[in-house]
Amino acid sequence: MSKERVSRRQFLSYTLTGVGGFMAAGMLMPMVRFAVDPVLRAEEGGEFIATTQKVADLTDEPVRVDFTFKQKDAWYESDVTQSAWVYKGDDGKVVALSPVCKHLGCTVNWNSNKEHPNQFFCPCHYGRYEKDGTNIPGTPPLAPLDVYPYKEKDGYLYLGKAEPRKEA
Amino acid sequence: MKWISKDVQTFLSAKEYIDTAIVPLYSISLEAELKQSAEAVEFISLLTAQVERQFAGRLLLLPPFTYLKKASSEITAEQLKNWELSLAAAGFQHIFYLTADAEWRRQEEKYDGSFIWLPAIPLESMSDGQKITLVDSQVSQLLPLFTQKWQENQGK
Known part of the structure; x- marks a missing residue:
């Protein structure tokens, strides 16, 4: 038996503090979790959509990558498939361009016009873009192709929402 | 452009660039061929949506021309002729009809528009x-039909 004996009063106050603290924590934790939830979600970056394209398989030749996500149009939810033209630039960085022509929204194709090889070509009004997405003056489009932000996760390519490119 | 207010707005402001109309032709049957008719509608609507995505900037996808399969073919043909005349009057130089109904093959020469018939x-x-x-491969075979037609008329 140790010399310092715990009195009945002390024992009760320790126990009550312990149990009370435990209960208070149980009540406060969910509240704190709710309060910081938006912060945690932002860290996950949920806007990026997985594709089936492996980053390691990309070359300097643009390939079409299709990806599907859910889009809500009023109460009607549907699967939307979008494409991107993806290639590796000279510096090894991935470039993901939106295939939507900046003129009136047709789908542009890579290298499909024999007279203008190695360009993106829009069959609707013969708009053309350089490989880096810059619109070629004298053709209908007035802005460069939109660019997708991208991420690499487990070797696969993830694409975000296409953004208009700032003037270089 | 689709037949929705946002796209139609764009159409009105860029009319000189949009010279092509697509009209899907749906045959409706409520009797024995109900299922086939639904299959055809499903297939053609997927197909037109994909074509529209490719050429959004040059064509307007109209709401489908729907008719009863058992209705007399003369009346249906005349109604479609009316559509064609109105479209031409609205300034569309190229009109394409997409259908799974083989019946139209016999009427083809009555119209200026091109019929694309697919089983x-x-x-x-x-x-x-x-x-x-499947739809992608079908559509990629259809696309040259459109670009050819555009090029033909460009030469004129």
């Missing part, structure tokens, strides 16, 4: 991935 493929048992591949 309907039942999609019910396919996975989404298979559907996409």
Whole structure:
């Protein structure tokens, strides 16, 4: 038996503090979790959509990558498939361009016009873009192709929402 | 452009660039061929949506021209002729009809527009991935029909 004996009063106050603290924590934790939830979600970056394209398989030749996500149009939810033209630039960085022509929204194709090889070509009004997405003056489009932000996760390519490119 | 207010707005402001109209032709049957008619509608609507995505900036996809399969073909043909005349009057130089109904092949020469006839493929048992591949390959075969037509008229 140790010399310092715990009195009945002390024992009760320790126990009550312990149990009370435990209960208070149980009540406060969910509240704190709710309060910081938006912060945690932002860290996950949920806007990026997985594709089936492996980053390691990309070359300097643009390939079409299709990806599907859910889009809500009023109460009607549907699967939307979008494409991107993806290639590796000279510096090894991935470039993901939106295939939507900046003129009136047709789908542009890579290298499909024999007279203008190695360009993106829009069959609707013969708009053309350089490989880096810059619109070629004298053709209908007035802005460069939109660019997708991208991420690499487990070797696969993830694409975000296409953004208009700032003037270089 | 689709037949929705946002796209139609764009159409009105860029009319000089949009000279092509697509009209899907749906034959409706409520009797024995009900299922085939639904399959055809499903297939053609997927197909037109994909064509629209490719050429959004040059064509307007109209709401489908729907008719009863058992209705007399003269009346249906005349109604479509009316559509064609109105479209031409609205300034569309190229009109394409997409249909799975073989009946139209016999009427083809009465119209200025081009008929694209495709046998309907039942999609019910396919996975989404298979559907996409199938429709994609069909559409990629259709695209030259459009670009050819555009080039022909450009030469004129």
